[in-house]
Amino acid sequence: MKKNPFKELKKIILLKDKIDYYVVFKVENVLYGLKAEIIKEIIPTLEKKELPNTPDYIGGVINKDNQPITLIDLKKLLSDEYQEYDKNMYIINFIYDKKNYGFFTKEIIDIIPVDKGSLNNVGEEMQDFYFVDNIFSFNGDIVLIINVEKILKNNEE
Known part of the structure; x- marks a missing residue:
């Protein structure tokens, strides 16, 4: 008996509205x-230049293909310490409001599908993470989902 190739496609189409992919x-x-x-x-890391007159969590700017990318330091958003920026x-790089921004990290874990139904709202105890709306569990750890609009809108006001 032949396998129906459209059965998998139908499953993918049905799941499309229930699953988001996240870079962790x-x-x-x-x-x-x-x-x-x-x-x-x-x-990979590119040479960084400082950006004057910006909030302290802006880690500088890099240039890729004549496009400036503003770097956001997640560590500085949560503490008084800067994350070290080095060649590793x-x-x-993400787009918000037609501009390029970037989070910098030494460790990219994975790109994973997440069922929207498994997302949990953050509680009051996480109010320091004002830019996080939801969390999910991944390999026994909690992953904080970044709402970039909350970081960048907060910056504009």
Whole structure:
């Protein structure tokens, strides 16, 4: 008996609205997730220049193909310490409001599908993470899903 090739396709189409893909990465022992659909690319470290007159969590700017990418330091968002930026970093380049931004990290864990039904709202105890709306569990660890709009809108106000 022949297998129906459309059966798998039907399953994928039905699941499409129930699953989001996230790039999971680590900054200072905290796991973060960023929705894959907003990510433009993941690139190795490029020479960074300082950006004057910006919030302290802006780690500088890099230039790729004549496109400036503003770097956001997740560690600085949560503490008074800066994350070290060195040649072993990866930059997760994403687009927000037609501009390029990047989170920098030494450790990209995986790109994983996450059932929207398995997302949990963050509680009051996580109010320091104002830019995180939801969390999910991955290999026994908690992953904080970044809402980039909350970081960048907060910056504009």
